[in-house]
Amino acid sequence: MASPExxxxxxxxxxxxxxxxxxxxxxxxxxxxxxxxxxxxxQVKYEMLRKVRHEGEPVSRAASSFGFSRPSFYExxxxxxxxxxxxLLPQQPGPKRAHKLSVEVVAxxxxxxxxxxxxxxSQLAELLEQRLGLRVHRRSVERALARQRKKGLQATP
Numbered sequence: 001m002a003s004p005e006x007x008x009x010x011x012x013x014x015x016x017x018x019x020x021x022x023x024x025x026x027x028x029x030x031x032x033x034x035x036x037x038x039x040x041x042x043q044v045k046y047e048m049l050r051k052v053r054h055e056g057e058p059v060s061r062a063a064s065s066f067g068f069s070r071p072s073f074y075e076x077x078x079x080x081x082x083x084x085x086x087x088l089l090p091q092q093p094g095p096k097r098a099h100k101l102s103v104e105v106v107a108x109x110x111x112x113x114x115x116x117x118x119x120x121x122s123q124l125a126e127l128l129e130q131r132l133g134l135r136v137h138r139r140s141v142e143r144a145l146a147r148q149r150k151k152g153l154q155a156t157p
Contacts, residue, residue, distance in 0.1 A: 008039065015090055016041050023067025026051070038067075045076045045088040075086050099143040108132070109145060121145075 011017035017039055018024070024038035028047060037043060042057040048066035051057040052073070063073040079087030101109075108131070109124050110157070128134045128141075 011039055018044055020067045026065045042085055049077055049080055050075060061111055075105045101140060104151055106144050106148055109141065
């Protein structure tokens with residue numbers, strides 16, 4: 001059996017460590033049974049969902065005894081229904097795609113490069129800010145152009 005330190009580091013590495021293990025007051029986790037680990041975020045969320053679904057516990061009471069809010073319960077339930085246990089892992093915040101660098105904006109970058117192939121990514125980012133009022137990092141410009149090249153289109157910063 002893995003030591004508690006090993007499990008702690010594994011939970012951290014996989015972003016599955018419960019940030020508030022002391023808030024878990026459910027008897028399964030406070031009775032001293034080593035199987036129930038309040039540090040394991042996925043296990044805590046799963047047990048909270050199970051308590052409501054299979055034991056008929058009211059959502060507000062279950063959420064509170066597992067250290068969550070009602071909205072967090074519903075978020076966990078939605079994630080679990082959509083993806084199973086992996087759906088209980090926290091998702092990274094922020095955009096999931098290059099939302100500023102749309103197809104039209106990348107086309108603008110390619111046109112600028114076609115007109116002046118000596119432009120670098122910083123200059124292209126400045127150009128976007130001047131022409132479109134769009135602030136993007138030079139690395140975002142590089143990645144967007146690289147994606148286009150990968151798709152078979154030509155562009156070289």
